[in-house]
Amino acid sequence: MGKMTDLEDIHLIPPKVLGMYQAVAELLEEGVDINSIRVSTITDRAGIGKGTAYEYFDTKEEIIACALAYRIQRTFEYIDGILTEKNSFQDQLELLLDETEKQEKKKFCFWRLVHMLTDSSGFSQLIRQRMASEPFAEYLPVKVFGRVLQGGVERGELRKDLPLEYMVYSLISRLLTYFMAITAKDCFQVDAEVLRPLICQGIMDELCEKNK
Amino acid sequence: MGKMTDLEDIHLIPPKVLGMYQAVAELLEEGVDINSIRVSTITDRAGIGKGTAYEYFDTKEEIIACALAYRIQRTFEYIDGILTEKNSFQDQLELLLDETEKQEKKKFCFWRLVHMLTDSSGFSQLIRQRMASEPFAEYLPVKVFGRVLQGGVERGELRKDLPLEYMVYSLISRLLTYFMAITAKDCFQVDAEVLRPLICQGIMDELCEKNK
Amino acid sequence: MGKMTDLEDIHLIPPKVLGMYQAVAELLEEGVDINSIRVSTITDRAGIGKGTAYEYFDTKEEIIACALAYRIQRTFEYIDGILTEKNSFQDQLELLLDETEKQEKKKFCFWRLVHMLTDSSGFSQLIRQRMASEPFAEYLPVKVFGRVLQGGVERGELRKDLPLEYMVYSLISRLLTYFMAITAKDCFQVDAEVLRPLICQGIMDELCEKNK
Amino acid sequence: MGKMTDLEDIHLIPPKVLGMYQAVAELLEEGVDINSIRVSTITDRAGIGKGTAYEYFDTKEEIIACALAYRIQRTFEYIDGILTEKNSFQDQLELLLDETEKQEKKKFCFWRLVHMLTDSSGFSQLIRQRMASEPFAEYLPVKVFGRVLQGGVERGELRKDLPLEYMVYSLISRLLTYFMAITAKDCFQVDAEVLRPLICQGIMDELCEKNK
DNA sequence: TATGAATGAGATTTCATTCAT
DNA sequence: GATGAATGAAATCTCATTCAT
Numbered sequence: 001m002g003k004m005t006d007l008e009d010i011h012l013i014p015p016k017v018l019g020m021y022q023a024v025a026e027l028l029e030e031g032v033d034i035n036s037i038r039v040s041t042i043t044d045r046a047g048i049g050k051g052t053a054y055e056y057f058d059t060k061e062e063i064i065a066c067a068l069a070y071r072i073q074r075t076f077e078y079i080d081g082i083l084t085e086k087n088s089f090q091d092q093l094e095l096l097l098d099e100t101e102k103q104e105k106k107k108f109c110f111w112r113l114v115h116m117l118t119d120s121s122g123f124s125q126l127i128r129q130r131m132a133s134e135p136f137a138e139y140l141p142v143k144v145f146g147r148v149l150q151g152g153v154e155r156g157e158l159r160k161d162l163p164l165e166y167m168v169y170s171l172i173s174r175l176l177t178y179f180m181a182i183t184a185k186d187c188f189q190v191d192a193e194v195l196r197p198l199i200c201q202g203i204m205d206e207l208c209e210k211n212k
Numbered sequence: 213m214g215k216m217t218d219l220e221d222i223h224l225i226p227p228k229v230l231g232m233y234q235a236v237a238e239l240l241e242e243g244v245d246i247n248s249i250r251v252s253t254i255t256d257r258a259g260i261g262k263g264t265a266y267e268y269f270d271t272k273e274e275i276i277a278c279a280l281a282y283r284i285q286r287t288f289e290y291i292d293g294i295l296t297e298k299n300s301f302q303d304q305l306e307l308l309l310d311e312t313e314k315q316e317k318k319k320f321c322f323w324r325l326v327h328m329l330t331d332s333s334g335f336s337q338l339i340r341q342r343m344a345s346e347p348f349a350e351y352l353p354v355k356v357f358g359r360v361l362q363g364g365v366e367r368g369e370l371r372k373d374l375p376l377e378y379m380v381y382s383l384i385s386r387l388l389t390y391f392m393a394i395t396a397k398d399c400f401q402v403d404a405e406v407l408r409p410l411i412c413q414g415i416m417d418e419l420c421e422k423n424k
Numbered sequence: 425m426g427k428m429t430d431l432e433d434i435h436l437i438p439p440k441v442l443g444m445y446q447a448v449a450e451l452l453e454e455g456v457d458i459n460s461i462r463v464s465t466i467t468d469r470a471g472i473g474k475g476t477a478y479e480y481f482d483t484k485e486e487i488i489a490c491a492l493a494y495r496i497q498r499t500f501e502y503i504d505g506i507l508t509e510k511n512s513f514q515d516q517l518e519l520l521l522d523e524t525e526k527q528e529k530k531k532f533c534f535w536r537l538v539h540m541l542t543d544s545s546g547f548s549q550l551i552r553q554r555m556a557s558e559p560f561a562e563y564l565p566v567k568v569f570g571r572v573l574q575g576g577v578e579r580g581e582l583r584k585d586l587p588l589e590y591m592v593y594s595l596i597s598r599l600l601t602y603f604m605a606i607t608a609k610d611c612f613q614v615d616a617e618v619l620r621p622l623i624c625q626g627i628m629d630e631l632c633e634k635n636k
Numbered sequence: 637m638g639k640m641t642d643l644e645d646i647h648l649i650p651p652k653v654l655g656m657y658q659a660v661a662e663l664l665e666e667g668v669d670i671n672s673i674r675v676s677t678i679t680d681r682a683g684i685g686k687g688t689a690y691e692y693f694d695t696k697e698e699i700i701a702c703a704l705a706y707r708i709q710r711t712f713e714y715i716d717g718i719l720t721e722k723n724s725f726q727d728q729l730e731l732l733l734d735e736t737e738k739q740e741k742k743k744f745c746f747w748r749l750v751h752m753l754t755d756s757s758g759f760s761q762l763i764r765q766r767m768a769s770e771p772f773a774e775y776l777p778v779k780v781f782g783r784v785l786q787g788g789v790e791r792g793e794l795r796k797d798l799p800l801e802y803m804v805y806s807l808i809s810r811l812l813t814y815f816m817a818i819t820a821k822d823c824f825q826v827d828a829e830v831l832r833p834l835i836c837q838g839i840m841d842e843l844c845e846k847n848k
Numbered sequence: 849t850a851t852g853a854a855t856g857a858g859a860t861t862t863c864a865t866t867c868a869t
Numbered sequence: 870g871a872t873g874a875a876t877g878a879a880a881t882c883t884c885a886t887t888c889a890t
């Protein structure tokens with residue numbers, strides 16, 4: 001059996017490997033520091049032997065990096081799916097803010113992704129490599145948000161004169177604002193209830209055609 | 213000799229400890245993963261004995277956390293200083309974007325701080341404790357940016373109708389996202405040259421009185 | 425693999441663990457100070473990897489405590505066995521004195537046990553816990569000697585009016601006298617040859633029915 | 637200043653050294669394992685600098701060995717003193733049992749001595765050397781008990797037909813076993829209240845002339 | 849393919865001892 | 870003589886990885 005790092009099709013992942021991915025996701029959601037995760041913890045949770053992990057991966061780093069990449073992709077696939085069901089940018093924006101709140105509860109995907117994209121740990125480098133590869137690229141936040149914004153432009157809701165890449169930037173930074181405010185609640189004493197409408201208004205003001 | 217964790221006055225740090233702080237800073241600037249830093253690497257660089265590290269700190273985590281806290285404070289002290297010399301918000305904003313670009317080159321302080329404030333590693337928990345304490349609090353980004361924005365409001369440059377905290381978060385997340393876009397170029401697939409003027413404009417549009 | 429500290433059945437001890445027990449026993453018999461025994465010394469002697477020791481035990485202290493408890497139990501099992509073959513208390517007493525001499529040659533069991541029962545080192549506390557647990561209790565000296573004396577009483581050889589616990593005390597203290605005399609030969613200049621009949625006589629005088 | 641190991645006269649011990657001896661004694665009485673005592677703990681307690689310890693001793697082992705030897709001698713000097721005040725062996729015996737019980741409470745001198753005389757730790761070897769030297773020999777238990785028993789014989793209270801040395805050992809081991817029974821109650825499973833009168837009687841029966 | 853006992857390199861940490869002041 | 874900051878040898882213990890079954 002070839003290693004998982006060579007596997008392109010996300011739907012052919014063997015059940016034992018899915019078990020390991022699930023174990024990693026759970027651990028991170030429980031707030032475990034990524035650097036303190038042990039191979040034996042993963043395999044114990046997955047109900048498989050420790051040696052089995054090495055049938056599918058070469059190193060511990062790869063296990064965790066693949067698990068994370070998988071998780072991130074699934075999350076954005078899901079977000080992409082539900083975004084598509086909404087008909088207006090306003091609804092899509094509300095949905096994204098809702099999801100941002102949810103993610104915070106799981107202390108997971110978004111923020112973790114931010115780290116992955118910016119730090120220099122071994123994990124992050126592996127993740128970045130992996131996320132840049134074919135089957136993942138399609139669901140990178142830039143792409144997902146890009147499609148949403150593109151739709152808005154095409155429907156005439158959003159400004160046509162801004163480069164799409166800036167609009168993506170703008171959207172992400174607003175979501176980040178909201179996420180930071182929620183995450184650092186205790187540290188910075190900010191009221192998310194007050195923030196949310198301001199953030200919404202800010203984006204709409206900046207990106208929407210009708211507000212021009 | 214009392215441990216450094218009990219030392220409040222940042223100017224009384226013994227030279228050997230400063231040497232260790234310097235060593236940690238260099239390592240991180242060189243892109244070394246924080247989790248792979250060894251005590252012996254730090255002490256070797258600092259030109260002191262390994263045991264000496266434990267005269268001043270109880271654990272490796274404390275060494276690195278204190279080094280980081282020190283570095284972050286010095287950096288924001290510096291930024292605070294140069295921001296004060298500028299007379300308009302526009303100039304201050306340009307300065308911050310300049311510094312954000314510089315930080316990227318040093319892969320360091322600002323971003324590292326964001327990680328520290330948001331992940332669940334042992335380091336981060338220690339750092340957060342430390343940064344919450346008296347001598348550090350004054351130079352936390354929220355305070356520094358808060359003062360900048362407050363000044364802009366008082367000079368009549370910035371909008372009076374937005375909560376200051378919202379403005380702070382908005383500014384921070386714009387900078388952060390810019391940093392992220394620069395750092396993870398391949399993932400973001402955007403061009404900093406294109407982005408920067410738009411970001412400037414976006415921030416001014418949102419926060420400035422005269423542009424309303 | 426469960427740790428040895430949870431293992432109740434003394435006959436299920438894995439061979440590598442027996443090797444470690446043997447190594448500890450040898451070291452002590454060679455007169456090595458118990459506090460100067462290193463894990464690597466034990467595993468080197470046992471011909472196993474250092475890490476293997478920690479597959480079976482959590483700490484060095486546990487390794488040595490278990491090795492000692494095992495050794496002590498085996499010794500008293502053995503003594504119990506050969507005592508049972510003797511038909512009179514007199515013979516049993518002679519046997520015990522013979523064994524006391526032998527033990528001295530191995531500088532081991534009896535005296536080591538005495539230390540274990542009386543000092544406050546980490547080892548001793550662990551040993552005491554362990555020796556108080558089910559599978560060991562049966563072969564504690566108090567039990568073994570208790571059975572011998574009980575037998576003597578039942579056969580009508582020994583006095584019925586003394587509490588058994590005092591008889592045990594008396595027997596042990598006599599053996600201790602003999603052991604001390606042998607051990608401290610050089611220090612106290614006593615002739616074991618002269619002592620032995622006196623000790624025998626003393627016990628018989630005190631405990632035997634016919635001498636009443 | 638010559639090292640303490642060369643000092644013969646126990647009354648010329650400098651005050652800082654007495655402070656260290658006192659510190660060691662206290663630590664042991666508090667139940668601290670002798671192998672876990674640190675030089676810094678001793679000097680901190682004695683209120684002196686760590687370097688000072690090395691003005692008077694060459695190694696940590698010497699510090700503790702000398703402290704113990706000193707303490708043991710003082711204890712037996714004291715016991716010798718109060719034994720001399722008693723007029724009958726019976727009273728002296730009761731006194732010794734009282735002291736044995738007290739020692740248990742202080743977990744100290746007598747028993748510690750026994751360990752010192754019988755184990756193979758570095759401390760014990762040093763102690764044995766030291767206790768064998770001139771100024772200590774006089775107050776070794778064998779000598780002290782020897783004088784007591786000799787007095788009993790001379791007063792006609794004790795048997796003349798037993799070798800004095802046998803009587804000494806017999807007495808010591810009775811006391812020791814009593815001590816052991818008290819210390820390791822759970823292992824011995826006997827009641828000191830029950831034991832003590834029987835022990836007294838047993839010793840008197842064996843050693844006293846009139847009870848013959 | 850799946851396993852998990854065995855491994856050992858390498859990390860952190862301790863603390864007796866030194867020596868410049 | 871007294872000090873205590875500095876040292877580094879040496880110990881314990883971890884855990885990713887291997888490999889015989």
